[in-house]
Amino acid sequence: MKLPEIGTYAIAFLIILALIFLLPRMMPGDPLTAICGEEVLVEMTPELKAELVHRFALDEPLWSQFFVYLTGIMHGDFGYSYYYNAPVLEIILEALPWTLLLVGTSLVLSTVLSIIIGIESGWRRGKVSDKFLLTTTMILNGFPDFFIGIILLLLFAVYLGCLPLQGAKTPYSDLSGINSMLDIAQHLVLPLIALTLAQLPGSYLLMRNTMITTLKEAFVRTAKAKGLSEVAVRYKHAGRNALLPIVTTTGVRVGIIFTGALFIEIIFSYPGVGLLSYNALLMRDYPILQGVFFIVAVFVILANFVVDLLYTKIDPRIGVDNTEYAH
Amino acid sequence: MHINYWTELTRNNFGKIGLAMLCLVLFIALFAPFLARYDPGEPSHAIFMSPSFEHWLGTNDIGQDIWSRLLCGAKNSLLVALGVGVFTTLLSTVIGASAALVGGLYDRIVMRLIDALIVIPAFIVIILVAAYVLPNVWTLIFLISILTWQGGARLVRAQTLSLKERMSVYAARTFGANKRYIVIRHIIPNLSSILFAVFIHSATRGVFMEAGLAFLGIADISTVSWGLMMHHALRFYYLDVWKWWLIPTGLALSVTIMAFVFIGHALETAMDPRLRVMEQEDWQ
Numbered sequence: 081m082k083l084p085e086i087g088t089y090a091i092a093f094l095i096i097l098a099l100i101f102l103l104p105r106m107m108p109g110d111p112l113t114a115i116c117g118e119e120v121l122v123e124m125t126p127e128l129k130a131e132l133v134h135r136f137a138l139d140e141p142l143w144s145q146f147f148v149y150l151t152g153i154m155h156g157d158f159g160y161s162y163y164y165n166a167p168v169l170e171i172i173l174e175a176l177p178w179t180l181l182l183v184g185t186s187l188v189l190s191t192v193l194s195i196i197i198g199i200e201s202g203w204r205r206g207k208v209s210d211k212f213l214l215t216t217t218m219i220l221n222g223f224p225d226f227f228i229g230i231i232l233l234l235l236f237a238v239y240l241g242c243l244p245l246q247g248a249k250t251p252y253s254d255l256s257g258i259n260s261m262l263d264i265a266q267h268l269v270l271p272l273i274a275l276t277l278a279q280l281p282g283s284y285l286l287m288r289n290t291m292i293t294t295l296k297e298a299f300v301r302t303a304k305a306k307g308l309s310e311v312a313v314r315y316k317h318a319g320r321n322a323l324l325p326i327v328t329t330t331g332v333r334v335g336i337i338f339t340g341a342l343f344i345e346i347i348f349s350y351p352g353v354g355l356l357s358y359n360a361l362l363m364r365d366y367p368i369l370q371g372v373f374f375i376v377a378v379f380v381i382l383a384n385f386v387v388d389l390l391y392t393k394i395d396p397r398i399g400v401d402n403t404e405y406a407h
Numbered sequence: 408m409h410i411n412y413w414t415e416l417t418r419n420n421f422g423k424i425g426l427a428m429l430c431l432v433l434f435i436a437l438f439a440p441f442l443a444r445y446d447p448g449e450p451s452h453a454i455f456m457s458p459s460f461e462h463w464l465g466t467n468d469i470g471q472d473i474w475s476r477l478l479c480g481a482k483n484s485l486l487v488a489l490g491v492g493v494f495t496t497l498l499s500t501v502i503g504a505s506a507a508l509v510g511g512l513y514d515r516i517v518m519r520l521i522d523a524l525i526v527i528p529a530f531i532v533i534i535l536v537a538a539y540v541l542p543n544v545w546t547l548i549f550l551i552s553i554l555t556w557q558g559g560a561r562l563v564r565a566q567t568l569s570l571k572e573r574m575s576v577y578a579a580r581t582f583g584a585n586k587r588y589i590v591i592r593h594i595i596p597n598l599s600s601i602l603f604a605v606f607i608h609s610a611t612r613g614v615f616m617e618a619g620l621a622f623l624g625i626a627d628i629s630t631v632s633w634g635l636m637m638h639h640a641l642r643f644y645y646l647d648v649w650k651w652w653l654i655p656t657g658l659a660l661s662v663t664i665m666a667f668v669f670i671g672h673a674l675e676t677a678m679d680p681r682l683r684v685m686e687q688e689d690w691q
Contacts, residue, residue, distance in 0.1 A: 087519065088522040092523040095527060096532075099535070100535070218669060218672060219665065224615055230637070230641065230644075230657060234649055285672075289681075293681045332525070332526075338528060338531065343619065343623075361624065361625070362624065380526070380528045380531075381527065
């Protein structure tokens with residue numbers, strides 16, 4: 081990878097860093113509440129105030145405040161939540177695995193599903209089955225993530241009582257080994273379906289469009305002329321060549337799935353960082369909010385970086401620009 | 408290649424249905440004050456009423472008429488759609504076109520900024536900023552636009568770069584046309600289709616993000632917003648009220664987003680020569 085491309089990610093990182101640093105300090109009113117959350121007011125004493133002002137260097141110029149803030153982040157210090165009475169990083173690390181589980185499985189599932197449906201749909205362009213798939217996904221595309229979640233929640237809460245609706249595992253159940261894993265998988269089903277359904281339309285449409293374009297290329301005709309079986313032409317020749325855009329947009333899709341997970345976690349009370357930040361939002365617990373958004377943003381930037389890096393390795397013909405499609 | 412986009416739009420089934428849905432929502436937004444039978448903000452003692460002749464969709468937890476609020480919410484969503492659409496398109500055009508026309512260092516800086524902004528998850532940043540700012544409708548439109556112009560700017564820049572190389576522009580230069588003339592007569596008119604597509608995509612994003620923020624509870628409490636209605640309604644999902652409070656509101660929101668998505672899809676199909684249906688293509 082060339083150096084300037086690393087520069088892009090460095091700029092993105094700096095923008096996030098600057099935003100999270102400046103936002104609370106630019107707000108009207110006491111920056112201390114904006115940095116520490118409103119819960120801090122409950123325990124506020126002159127001594128604590130003096131200590132906090134000193135810790136964030138609020139009595140010093142902005143650049144030295146930034147320096148203090150930066151050193152803190154380098155040491156993994158994302159602040160202290162007065163609502164939970166614990167360091168922010170500790171609370172986030174407790175919630176993060178659940179979000180990663182949800183986002184990771186949904187990323188894999190939605191990618192695989194959209195590739196298969198996209199290939200089949202593009203192959204049958206104009207036929208009834210393609211029209212049906214296209215129409216269904218386009219309608220699904222109109223439903224916001226949270227409404228899909230709500231429909232699933234209501235459907236299962238009211239009519240089908242077979243799946244757990246809330247949380248990530250049965251509380252106080254003392255399950256272990258295989259039973260515990262089954263329990264976790266059961267709790268994952270509904271949020272996973274909701275999140276995957278919300279992601280499907282975008283990547284399906286991308287896959288279908290690329291498939292249609294690829295099918296017009298000469299090598300597909302050659303493959304058919306050689307007498308290869310339909311399945312081989314569809315998957316090995318056309319399908320494989322149509323994969324590139326969906327691979328390159330993975331980084332952007334990670335960002336979209338994280339955002340979707342934020343909403344889905346709230347609806348199913350799934351104890352990930354989305355639910356955490358929602359509660360922080362309600363409680364005006366700003367340190368948690370900053371911490372979660374910093375970590376998620378950095379994670380998404382890193383995902384983009386890794387995809388970019390891998391892509392350079394996989395395909396020599398770089399310079400094809402497909403990131404627009406994912407928006 | 409010259410395409411009449413209006414004809415393409417009305418020929419495509421998605422385009423037709425999308426336009427019809429948008430007209431319906433627009434009609435509701437414009438005539439909500441005449442269609443609504445109650446003041447949408449007026450609380451009453453009749454709380455959690457089931458649908459009846461007086462209250463078509465019942466009442467909510469503080470006795471407001473849900474049907475009136477549903478009608479009123481259309482205005483808010485369309486206002487955000489229009490605002491974000493116009494403002495984002497404007498930003499994208501000014502930044503994208505100027506980068507392509509000026510070129511040089513300025514272009515490189517703008518491109519680098521666009522690339523950096525594209526890898527940042529915009530909605531997450533918007534939620535964080537909105538959590539601090541607690542925006543009203545206008546600051547929300549500004550906030551969404553200022554953080555989501557990058558995709559459109561990239562498209563506009565690419566299109567302007569290719570327009571710059573057109574024969575017509577060279578021809579205009581040979582008879583001494585100045586830059587202003589070329590931009591006004593040759594660049595801007597030929598950008599219109601791209602701008603329309605950017606507008607539709609931004610409007611979709613506007614509706615979706617406003618509803619999302621309101622659903623998280625980040626909204627001006629005085630506005631009647633579908634997202635905010637769902638935020639309140641979800642707290643009572645175990646009661647029967649979801650049938651006439653949660654679901655109709657969600658459907659209204661989905662229909663609005665769908666209208667824009669359908670129009671956007673029809674436009675994309677019309678504009679991408681590789682996706683246009685042609686006769687000779689059914690060779691298989």
